[in-house]
Amino acid sequence: MGTEWGLGMTLLFSRSLYNAHAIEQTVAAYEELARFTVQVDQYSVRVGISDPDPGIADLADHFANHALHLSITTARRAIEGAQ
Numbered sequence: 001m002g003t004e005w006g007l008g009m010t011l012l013f014s015r016s017l018y019n020a021h022a023i024e025q026t027v028a029a030y031e032e033l034a035r036f037t038v039q040v041d042q043y044s045v046r047v048g049i050s051d052p053d054p055g056i057a058d059l060a061d062h063f064a065n066h067a068l069h070l071s072i073t074t075a076r077r078a079i080e081g082a083q
Contacts, residue, residue: 008050009060013067020045022070030063 013023023045027036033056037048052059 008048009052011047011049011060011064013045013047013064015040015043015045017071018045018067019071019074022074023047023067025070026063026067029066030059033059 020040024038027038027047030036034052035050037050039046039048047063049060049063056062
């Protein structure tokens with residue numbers, strides 16, 4: 001999932017597991033900690049992260065965990081609403 005920081009990092013999220021809206025919500029929640037770009041296609045969401053806050057060494061991990069949590073929450077709410 002991604003490359004070395006250098007000039008930035010790219011995270012690739014499969015849409016079979018991650019909800020694109022949840023990733024966009026995660027970008028909004030983390031917008032003060034780095035610069036983000038988002039590209040959505042049929043199968044994946046690609047998130048570019050640049051200029052990360054130097055005080056947070058594992059920003060990409062926190063970002064991915066937050067996106068996963070929101071994706072799971074969104075899926076559970078959809079299932080509960082369908083019942």
